[in-house]
Amino acid sequence: MKPIHKELFSEFLGTFILILFGLGVVAMVVVFNGSKGTFISINWAWGFAVMFGILVGNYSGAHLNPAVSIALAATNRFDWKKVPLYSLAQIFGAFMAALIVFVNYYFQILKVDPDLTKTAGIFTTFPAERGHLMLGLFDQILGTFLLLFLILCVVDYFKKAKAEHLSPIVIGLIVVAIGMSFGGIFGYAINPARDFGPRLMTVLVGYSNNGLTDGTFIFLIPIIGPIIGGVLGAFAYDHTVAKLNK
Numbered sequence: 001m002k003p004i005h006k007e008l009f010s011e012f013l014g015t016f017i018l019i020l021f022g023l024g025v026v027a028m029v030v031v032f033n034g035s036k037g038t039f040i041s042i043n044w045a046w047g048f049a050v051m052f053g054i055l056v057g058n059y060s061g062a063h064l065n066p067a068v069s070i071a072l073a074a075t076n077r078f079d080w081k082k083v084p085l086y087s088l089a090q091i092f093g094a095f096m097a098a099l100i101v102f103v104n105y106y107f108q109i110l111k112v113d114p115d116l117t118k119t120a121g122i123f124t125t126f127p128a129e130r131g132h133l134m135l136g137l138f139d140q141i142l143g144t145f146l147l148l149f150l151i152l153c154v155v156d157y158f159k160k161a162k163a164e165h166l167s168p169i170v171i172g173l174i175v176v177a178i179g180m181s182f183g184g185i186f187g188y189a190i191n192p193a194r195d196f197g198p199r200l201m202t203v204l205v206g207y208s209n210n211g212l213t214d215g216t217f218i219f220l221i222p223i224i225g226p227i228i229g230g231v232l233g234a235f236a237y238d239h240t241v242a243k244l245n246k
Contacts, residue, residue: 004082007060008089014057015064015093019194021049023101027122031108043179051172062168065191066090067230071148075234087193094197098123102205120207123198125187125222133221139185140225141232143178147190148233150174153241160245186221190229195222 025045029037054062063069063078066087072078102109102123113119120126127136151171158167179188189195199219202210211218 002059004085007082008085010057010060011063011086011089012093014053014060014062015090015193015197016097017056018049018053018064019094019097019198020100021052022046022194023098023123023198024104025049027101027105027109030119030122031105031112033112039183040180043176043183046179047172047174047176049172050175051168054168054171060086064090064093064193065226065230066193067144067191067226068148068151070227071230071234074231075238077234090193091197091200094193095201096197098198098201099205102201116205116207117209120199120202120210121187123202124211124219125189125195126211126218127186127221128184130216133218136186136218136221137225139182139188140190140221141229143182143188143190144226144229145233145236146178146182146229147174148230149237149241150233152234152237156242156245186225189222190226192223192226195219 022045025037025042029039029042050064053064056062057064061078063072063086066083069078069083069086069090073080073083105122109116109119109122127133129135151174154167154170154174155164158164158170175190178190182188196219199210199212203212208214
C-alpha cells in the first residue's frame with residue numbers, strides 16, 4: 001500500500017501544475033485584452049495543463065479532481081475513506097496555484113481592474129448569463145459526464161493495448177474537446193477543486209464579485225454539477241462500453 005502522505009502530496013503537486021498552467025493562460029488572455037491569446041488558446045493550454053498534471057501526479061493515480069475521486073469510489077475503483085483527503089489536497093493545490101498566478105500577474109491585473117471587481121473570472125468560473133444557474137448546473141453535469149465516461153474509456157483501452165503512456169495525452173485532448181464544445185456556458189470547470197480553491201483565493205485577496213461571499217451562490221454549481229456528472233459518467237461507462245468489452 002502506498003503511504004497516504006505521498007499520495008496526497010502527489011495529488012497536491014499534480015493539481016498545482018494543472019491549475020497553474022490553466023489559470024495562467026486565462027490571465028494572459030484577460031490582462032492583455034485578447035492581444036496575447038484567444039478562447040482557442042485557453043482550450044489548448046488547459047488540455048496541456050491536464051496532461052502535465054497527470055504526469056506530475058502519477059504516483060497517486062492523478063485524480064486531480066474531487067469529481068474523479070468520488071466517481072471512482074462510487075464505482076468501487078477507489079477507497080471512499082481517501083476521498084475527503086484527496087479532495088482537500090486537490091483544493092489546496094488549486095488554491096496555491098491561483099495565488100501564484102495572482103502574484104505573477106498582479107500589476108497587469110491592477111491596470112485593467114484596479115478595484116478587483118471585474119477579473120475574478122481569471123481564477124474561477126461564472127455563468128455566461130447571470131440568473132440562469134440551472135442551465136449552468138446542466139452544463140457542468142454534461143461536461144463532467146463526458147470527462148469521466150471518456151477517461152474510463154481511454155484508461156481501459158490503452159491498458160488493453162499496453163500503451164498506458166499515451167493516456168495523459170488523450171485525456172488532455174478530451175479536456176480540449178470539452179472546452180471547445182461546451183466551454184462557453186459556465187467556463188467548463190468540470191472540477192470542484194479547480195473552481196473552489198481559486199475562488200477561495202479571490203475572496204482572500206479582496207475580489208468583491210467572487211461568487212462565494214457575494215450572495216449569488218454561484219460557487220455551488222461547479223461543485224454539485226461535476227460530482228453528479230462524474231458519478232453518472234462512470235456508471236454509464238460501466239453499463240455500456242465496459243460490458244461490451246467483456
